[in-house]
Amino acid sequence: MIKTGTPYLYFYDECDDALNYYVDILGAEILEKATFEDVAYMEDPSRKNCIAHASFKLGESVILANDFLEKKSKENSSGSSxxxxxxxxxxxxxxxxxxxxxxxxxxxxxxxxxxxxxxxxxxxxxxxxxxxxxxxxxx
The missing domain is CATH 3.10.180.10 (2,3-Dihydroxybiphenyl 1,2-Dioxygenase, domain 1)
Structure with a gap:
Protein backbone atom coordinates (compact mmCIF):
# COMPACT_ATOMS: atom_id res chain seq x y z
CA MET A 1 0.00 0.00 0.00
CA ILE A 2 1.09 3.53 -0.64
CA LYS A 3 1.90 5.38 2.55
CA THR A 4 2.00 8.89 1.07
CA GLY A 5 2.52 10.79 -2.14
CA THR A 6 4.89 13.73 -2.39
CA PRO A 7 4.81 16.21 -5.27
CA TYR A 8 8.18 16.81 -6.94
CA LEU A 9 8.47 20.04 -8.89
CA TYR A 10 10.99 20.52 -11.72
CA PHE A 11 12.07 23.95 -12.90
CA TYR A 12 13.98 25.48 -15.81
CA ASP A 13 16.79 27.06 -13.75
CA GLU A 14 14.21 29.00 -11.71
CA CYS A 15 13.92 26.73 -8.67
CA ASP A 16 15.56 29.15 -6.24
CA ASP A 17 13.29 31.99 -7.42
CA ALA A 18 10.27 29.69 -7.11
CA LEU A 19 11.24 28.66 -3.58
CA ASN A 20 11.55 32.30 -2.52
CA TYR A 21 8.19 33.03 -4.11
CA TYR A 22 6.54 30.14 -2.24
CA VAL A 23 8.01 31.40 1.05
CA ASP A 24 6.68 34.91 0.39
CA ILE A 25 3.27 34.04 -1.06
CA LEU A 26 2.36 30.68 0.47
CA GLY A 27 4.25 30.93 3.75
CA ALA A 28 6.38 27.89 2.85
CA GLU A 29 9.24 26.83 5.08
CA ILE A 30 12.42 25.71 3.31
CA LEU A 31 13.62 22.49 4.92
CA GLU A 32 16.69 21.86 2.77
CA LYS A 33 18.30 23.31 -0.33
CA ALA A 34 21.47 22.25 -2.15
CA THR A 35 22.92 23.64 -5.37
CA PHE A 36 24.66 21.64 -8.10
CA GLU A 37 27.93 23.00 -6.68
CA ASP A 38 27.00 21.80 -3.17
CA VAL A 39 26.49 18.24 -4.40
CA ALA A 40 29.49 18.33 -6.79
CA TYR A 41 27.36 17.96 -9.91
CA MET A 42 29.13 20.33 -12.28
CA GLU A 43 28.52 19.33 -15.90
CA ASP A 44 28.01 23.01 -16.70
CA PRO A 45 29.83 25.43 -14.37
CA SER A 46 27.48 28.26 -15.39
CA ARG A 47 24.68 26.38 -13.60
CA LYS A 48 26.55 25.85 -10.33
CA ASN A 49 23.92 27.84 -8.38
CA CYS A 50 20.97 25.91 -9.79
CA ILE A 51 19.12 23.78 -7.26
CA ALA A 52 20.01 20.07 -7.24
CA HIS A 53 17.53 19.25 -4.47
CA ALA A 54 15.22 21.15 -2.16
CA SER A 55 12.33 20.40 0.13
CA PHE A 56 9.82 22.79 1.57
CA LYS A 57 6.88 22.54 3.90
CA LEU A 58 3.37 23.86 3.30
CA GLY A 59 1.23 23.28 6.35
CA GLU A 60 1.89 19.63 7.19
CA SER A 61 2.88 18.66 3.64
CA VAL A 62 6.42 18.39 2.30
CA ILE A 63 7.10 19.13 -1.37
CA LEU A 64 10.35 18.38 -3.21
CA ALA A 65 11.85 20.51 -5.97
CA ASN A 66 14.90 20.97 -8.18
CA ASP A 67 16.09 22.38 -11.47
CA PHE A 68 16.33 19.90 -14.32
CA LEU A 69 19.76 18.24 -14.22
CA GLU A 70 20.35 18.94 -17.89
CA LYS A 71 19.94 22.43 -19.32
CA LYS A 72 16.45 22.79 -20.77
CA SER A 73 14.33 25.69 -21.85
CA LYS A 74 10.58 26.08 -21.62
CA GLU A 75 10.39 27.04 -25.28
CA ASN A 76 12.23 23.93 -26.53
CA SER A 77 10.70 21.46 -24.10
CA SER A 78 8.90 18.58 -25.75
CA GLY A 79 5.47 18.22 -24.22
CA SER A 80 4.26 19.87 -21.09
CA SER A 81 4.88 18.32 -17.71
Missing part, protein backbone atom coordinates in the same frame (compact mmCIF):
# COMPACT_ATOMS: atom_id res chain seq x y z
CA UNK A 82 1.92 19.56 -15.73
CA UNK A 83 1.93 19.54 -11.98
CA UNK A 84 -1.06 20.45 -9.87
CA UNK A 85 -1.01 20.82 -6.11
CA UNK A 86 -4.18 20.91 -4.03
CA UNK A 87 -4.08 23.25 -1.05
CA UNK A 88 -6.83 22.91 1.53
CA UNK A 89 -7.19 26.23 3.35
CA UNK A 90 -8.64 26.63 6.81
CA UNK A 91 -10.83 29.71 6.26
CA UNK A 92 -12.71 31.37 3.43
CA UNK A 93 -10.77 34.58 4.19
CA UNK A 94 -7.51 32.65 3.65
CA UNK A 95 -8.43 31.54 0.14
CA UNK A 96 -9.50 35.03 -0.88
CA UNK A 97 -6.25 36.55 0.34
CA UNK A 98 -4.09 33.85 -1.24
CA UNK A 99 -5.84 34.19 -4.61
CA UNK A 100 -5.39 37.97 -4.48
CA UNK A 101 -1.68 37.70 -3.59
CA UNK A 102 -0.94 35.14 -6.28
CA UNK A 103 -2.71 37.10 -9.02
CA UNK A 104 -0.96 40.30 -7.94
CA UNK A 105 2.45 38.68 -8.46
CA UNK A 106 2.12 37.39 -12.01
CA UNK A 107 0.10 34.22 -11.58
CA UNK A 108 -2.88 33.67 -13.87
CA UNK A 109 -6.34 32.50 -13.01
CA UNK A 110 -7.50 29.28 -14.64
CA UNK A 111 -10.72 29.10 -12.60
CA UNK A 112 -11.67 32.22 -10.67
CA UNK A 113 -12.74 31.84 -7.07
CA UNK A 114 -16.20 30.31 -7.08
CA UNK A 115 -18.62 28.30 -4.97
CA UNK A 116 -18.63 24.60 -5.79
CA UNK A 117 -21.05 21.71 -5.68
CA UNK A 118 -18.92 20.22 -2.87
CA UNK A 119 -19.79 23.21 -0.62
CA UNK A 120 -16.43 24.95 -0.86
CA UNK A 121 -14.86 28.01 -2.36
CA UNK A 122 -12.37 26.96 -5.03
CA UNK A 123 -9.89 28.60 -7.39
CA UNK A 124 -7.32 27.18 -9.80
CA UNK A 125 -4.23 29.29 -10.48
CA UNK A 126 -1.09 28.79 -12.55
CA UNK A 127 1.86 30.53 -10.94
CA UNK A 128 4.49 32.39 -12.92
CA UNK A 129 6.64 29.24 -12.96
CA UNK A 130 3.96 27.06 -14.61
CA UNK A 131 2.88 25.17 -11.47
CA UNK A 132 -0.87 24.82 -11.02
CA UNK A 133 -2.31 25.40 -7.56
CA UNK A 134 -5.84 24.30 -6.69
CA UNK A 135 -7.11 26.31 -3.73
CA UNK A 136 -10.03 24.97 -1.71
CA UNK A 137 -11.75 26.14 1.47
CA UNK A 138 -14.76 24.40 2.98
CA UNK A 139 -17.56 26.82 3.83
Missing amino acids: QTSIWLELEKVADIKLLEENMLATGSKSIIKLEETFWDSLYAKIEDKFGIIWELNAQK
